[in-house]
Amino acid sequence: AFPKRVKVVEVGPRDGPPPEKNVVPTAVKINLINMLSETGLQVIEATSFVSPKWVPQMADHTEVMQGINKLPGISYPVLTPPPKGFQAAVAAGAKEVSIFGAASELFTKKNINCSIEESLERFDEVMAAARAASIPVRGYVSCVLGCPYAPPLSAAKVAEVSKKMYSMGCYEISLGDTIGIGTPGSMKEMLTAVMKEVPVGALAVHCHDTYGQALANILVALQWVCLPPPLSVVDASVAGLGGCPYAQGASGNVATEDLVYMLNGLGIHTGVDLQKLMDPPPFICNALNRRTNSKVSQASCRL
Amino acid sequence: QESQASGLPEYIKIVEVGPRDGLQNEKVIVPTDIKIELINRLSKTGLPAIEVTSFVSSKWVPQMADHKEVMRGIERHPGVQYPVLTPNLQGFHSAIAAGATEVSVFGAASESFSKMNINCSIEESIEKFEEIAKSARNMDIPVRGYVSCALGCPYEGNIIPAKVAEVSKRLYSMGCYEISLGDTIGVGTPGSMKRMLEAVMKEIPLSALAVHCHDTYGQALANILTAIQMGVAVVDSSVAGLGGCPYAKGATGNVATEDVIYMLNGLGINTGVNLYTVMETGNFICTALNKKTNSKVAQASFNTGTIH
Numbered sequence: 260a261f262p263k264r265v266k267v268v269e270v271g272p273r274d275g276p277p278p279e280k281n282v283v284p285t286a287v288k289i290n291l292i293n294m295l296s297e298t299g300l301q302v303i304e305a306t307s308f309v310s311p312k313w314v315p316q317m318a319d320h321t322e323v324m325q326g327i328n329k330l331p332g333i334s335y336p337v338l339t340p341p342p343k344g345f346q347a348a349v350a351a352g353a354k355e356v357s358i359f360g361a362a363s364e365l366f367t368k369k370n371i372n373c374s375i376e377e378s379l380e381r382f383d384e385v386m387a388a389a390r391a392a393s394i395p396v397r398g399y400v401s402c403v404l405g406c407p408y409a410p411p412l413s414a415a416k417v418a419e420v421s422k423k424m425y426s427m428g429c430y431e432i433s434l435g436d437t438i439g440i441g442t443p444g445s446m447k448e449m450l451t452a453v454m455k456e457v458p459v460g461a462l463a464v465h466c467h468d469t470y471g472q473a474l475a476n477i478l479v480a481l482q483w484v485c486l487p488p489p490l491s492v493v494d495a496s497v498a499g500l501g502g503c504p505y506a507q508g509a510s511g512n513v514a515t516e517d518l519v520y521m522l523n524g525l526g527i528h529t530g531v532d533l534q535k536l537m538d539p540p541p542f543i544c545n546a547l548n549r550r551t552n553s554k555v556s557q558a559s560c561r562l
Numbered sequence: 563q564e565s566q567a568s569g570l571p572e573y574i575k576i577v578e579v580g581p582r583d584g585l586q587n588e589k590v591i592v593p594t595d596i597k598i599e600l601i602n603r604l605s606k607t608g609l610p611a612i613e614v615t616s617f618v619s620s621k622w623v624p625q626m627a628d629h630k631e632v633m634r635g636i637e638r639h640p641g642v643q644y645p646v647l648t649p650n651l652q653g654f655h656s657a658i659a660a661g662a663t664e665v666s667v668f669g670a671a672s673e674s675f676s677k678m679n680i681n682c683s684i685e686e687s688i689e690k691f692e693e694i695a696k697s698a699r700n701m702d703i704p705v706r707g708y709v710s711c712a713l714g715c716p717y718e719g720n721i722i723p724a725k726v727a728e729v730s731k732r733l734y735s736m737g738c739y740e741i742s743l744g745d746t747i748g749v750g751t752p753g754s755m756k757r758m759l760e761a762v763m764k765e766i767p768l769s770a771l772a773v774h775c776h777d778t779y780g781q782a783l784a785n786i787l788t789a790i791q792m793g794v795a796v797v798d799s800s801v802a803g804l805g806g807c808p809y810a811k812g813a814t815g816n817v818a819t820e821d822v823i824y825m826l827n828g829l830g831i832n833t834g835v836n837l838y839t840v841m842e843t844g845n846f847i848c849t850a851l852n853k854k855t856n857s858k859v860a861q862a863s864f865n866t867g868t869i870h
Contacts, residue, residue: 439862442828443787444568471821471858472828475783478752510858517780524751524781554780558748558813 260482262489264528266302268433268463269295269515271543272323273304273338275500276316278511279547285319287546289326294539295497296330299531300515304357307338308348324351336397341381345388356389357397358382360424362417363406366437379423386428398429399465403449404441404476414452422456431461433494436476439469439511443479450480450490463492466513468499468552473513474521481527493518498540499552514553516540571795573832575610577742577772578819580847581632582613582647584804586625587815588851594628596850598635603846604801605639607839609819613666616647617657633660645706649680654694658701665698666706666742667691669733671726672715675746679710688732695736707733708774712743712758713750713785716809723761731765740770742798745785747809748778752788759792772796775817777856778807782817783825790831797822802844803856818857820844 272292276283288306295303305327311318320337329335329352336355339345348356360379361367367375389396403417421432434453436446446464453462464480466473480490496512519533533555540556551557581601585592597615604612614636620627629646638644645664648654657665669687670676676684691707698705711718712726730741743762750758755773762771773789773796775782786797803818823837841860848855855861 442825444829447568468858469862470824471783471818472825474780475787475825478784478787510861514780520779521751521781521784525753554777554814558778558807558810 261525261527262481262491264491264530265481265522266463266492267300267515267518267522267529267531268302268304268492268494269300269497270304270465270494270512271295271497271500271515273307273317274512275496275543277314278501279316279549281547282316283547285322285326287543288319288323291497291539291543291546292323292327292335294542296328296333298535298539299529300536301332301530302334302336305335305337307340308344308351308353309338309340310343321347321351324348324353339385341385345385349388349392349394353394355395355397356385357399358385358424358429359399359401360420361401361406361437362412362420363402363409365409366402366406369408375420379420379427382427390428395430396428397431397433398424398427399433399435400424401435401437403434404436404445405438407438414449417449418452418456421453425457425461429461431463431492432457433463433465433492435465435494436467436473439467439472441466441476442472443475446476446479459490462490463494464490465494467511468513469510474517477513477518478521495519497536497553498544498556500543500547510552512552514551514555516553516555520555568829570790570829570831571793573795573834574790574826575772575796576819576822576833576835577611577613577796577798578604578609578801579613579774579798579816580604580800580802580804580819582616582626583798584800584802584816586616586623587805587808588625588853589806590851590853591625592851594631594635596847597628597632600801600843600847600850601632601636601644603839603843605637605642607843608833608835609642609840610834611643611645614644614646614662616649617653617660617662618647618649630656630660633657633662648694650690651693651697654697658703662703664704664706665694666708667694667733667738668708668710669729670710670715671721671729672711672718674717675711675715678717684729688729688736691733692736695738699737705738706740706742707738708742708744709733710744710746713745713754714747716747723758726758727761727765730762734766734770740772740796741766742772742774742796744774744798745776745782747807748776748781748813748815750775750785751781752784755785755788756792759789759794763792768793769795772798774798776807776815777803777817778810778813778815783821786817786822787825801840801857802848802860804847814856816856818844818855818859820857820859824859
C-alpha cells in the first residue's frame with residue numbers, strides 16, 4: 260500500500276526565508292544548505308532567481324548558488340521566474356530549475372497580474388532554453404486544494420494545469436496545498452483527477468501544515484496509489500520554515516523532520532539520516548531567532 | 563456521502579479530555595471556577611463526552627485537588643457524558659458521592675510505566691480496577707478503560723501489540739464498555755498504529771475501541787486517520803491541544819480537538835460538534851492560562867478571521 264522509497268525534496272532554503280521577519284544573511288543560507296547536504300537529502304532547493312524588487316530575501320541568489328558546496332549525487336534546483344531568472348541561474352551555475360503555475364485564476368491574477376494561460380506562456384522561453392541546455396525543469400502548481408481568494412477549486416482544473424506544465428516539458432509536477440486547507444478526502448479527489456493526465460511517477464505533493472493536516476494528507480497521497488509506480492516524492496522544509504503569507508502567525512510548510520519520522524516509522528526508505536537532520540534546525544532557528552515548527556525537534560530537545 | 567464511499571465511519575464520537583488530561587499536564591494550577599467555565603462552554607459545542615476531572619489524591623496530582631467542587635459545580639447537559647478518572651475504589655466512591663455517573667480506569671501496556679506511574683504492577687492494577695468494575699456494575703455506572711503506552715513506553719521503548727491486546731482484553735472482560743488505546747508519548751506512526759489495532763481487534767469488538775493519540779512527534783492526525791480507516795469510530799482529543807508531555811520537556815502532548823474536527827469535517831464525517839464554538843472555547847482557556855493554543859486550526863483561523 261506504500262511506496263518502498265520516497266524522495267524528499269527539501270525546500271527550506273528557498274521557501275523558508277521570504278516570509279521570515281528577519282533578513283537571512285548570505286553566510287547563514289550557505290551554511291544551512293551545506294548542513295542539509297550532509298543529511299542524506301537528495302534534493303535541496305537552494306534559492307530563487309527572482310528580482311530583489313519582489314523578494315528582497317532572495318537578493319543574494321547568485322552568491323548563495325556560487326557559495327554552496329555542491330555534493331555529488333545531490334540536486335540543487337532553483338526557482339527561475341521570468342523574464343531573466345533562467346539566464347541568471349545558469350550563469351550562476353544552476354543545473355536544475357523550477358517554474359510556478361497555479362490552479363486558480365484569481366490567485367494568478369492577484370499574484371502576477373495575468374491569467375494562468377499567460378503565466379505559462381511566459382515560461383515558454385525558459386522551457387526552450389532549458390531543453391537546449393539539457394537542464395531539467397520542475398513545475399509547481401499552487402492552490403491545488405484551495406485558494407485564499409476563490410471558492411473551492413475543481414480537481415479538473417488542477418489536472419488541466421498540471422497536464423499543461425507536464426506537456427511543456429517539466430519532468431516533475433509538485434502539487435501544492437498552498438494555504439494548507441486540504442484534508443485527506445480532498446487530497447485523494449485531486450490526485451485521482453491529476454493522475455488521469457500526468458503519470459504518477461512524475462507527481463509530487465507539497466503540503467502546508469497551516470491547519471495541521473499536512474502529514475495526514477501526505478499519508479493519503481502515499482497510500483492512495485495501488486498500481487506501481489506509486490506517488491513517491493514529497494516536499495518539506497527543515498524546521499517547518501516558511502510561514503503562510505495568507506494567515507498571519509499561522510504555520511506553513513510541513514517540517515522535514517516530522518515527515519521523515521513518519522516515513523521511518525512506516526519503513527519507507529528516504530536515504531535521510533534523521534539524527535543528522537536534527538543539526539540544521541537549531542542552527543537556523545537560532546540564526547533567525549525563532550522557534551522550530553517541528554514537533555520532532557521540540558520533543559527531542561531534552562536540554 | 564463521501565465518508566461512506568471511502569469506507570470511513572459515518573459518525574465519530576469525540577471524547578474531550580482537555581479538562582482532565584489537558585489541565586493535569588499544564589504547569590499552571592487552574593482555578594476551580596475557570597475549570598467549571600471551561601467544561602460548561604465545552605458542553606455547548608455538541609461534544610458528546612467531556613472528561614471532567616480525576617478523583618486522585620491531591621498529593622499525587624495537585625491540579626485535580628478540586629475534583630469534588632468541579633464535579634458539583636458544572637452544568638450537566640442532557641445527552642452529554644461526564645466521565646471522571648477513578649484510580650481506586652476510594653476514588654470511585656468519592657466520585658459517586660460527588661455525583662459522577664461514569665468513571666474511567668487507567669491501565670498500561672508496560673510494566674515499567676505501571677510501576678512508575680501508579681506504583682504497582684499491571685496485574686495489581688487490574689485487580690484494583692476489578693473492584694471498581696464490580697461496584698460500578700452494581701450501581702449501573704459505565705466504566706471506560708484506558709490502556710497507556712499502546713505504541714511505546716518512555717521507559718521500555720517498543721511495546722508489542724500482543725501485550726496491548728492482552729491488557730485491553732482484561733479491561734474489556736471486567737466490564738469496561740470502551741477501551742481507549744493511548745499513544746502516551748506520541749511515538750507511534752501509521753504502521754505501528756495499524757499493527758497494534760490489528761492485534762487488539764482480534765480480542766475486542768471494533769465498536770468498543772477508541773484511540774487517544776498524542777501529538778508529541780506531530781504524528782497524531784496521521785495515526786488517527788489510520789485508525790479511522792480501519793473502522794475505529796471514537797477519538798479522544800483536547801481543546802486547544804491542552805496538556806504537554808511530562809516525558810519530553812517542552813514537547814506538546816494531546817492532539818487538538820479543533821484540528822481533529824477540521825480533518826473529520828473535511829472527510830465528510832459527522833461528529834455533531836461545532837468547530838467554531840470549540841475554537842472559541844479554546845481561545846477562552848488559552849487566555850485564562852496565558853498561553854498560546856496548540857491547535858493549528860485555531861492559529862490559522864484567528865489570524866485570517868476566516869474559517870474554511
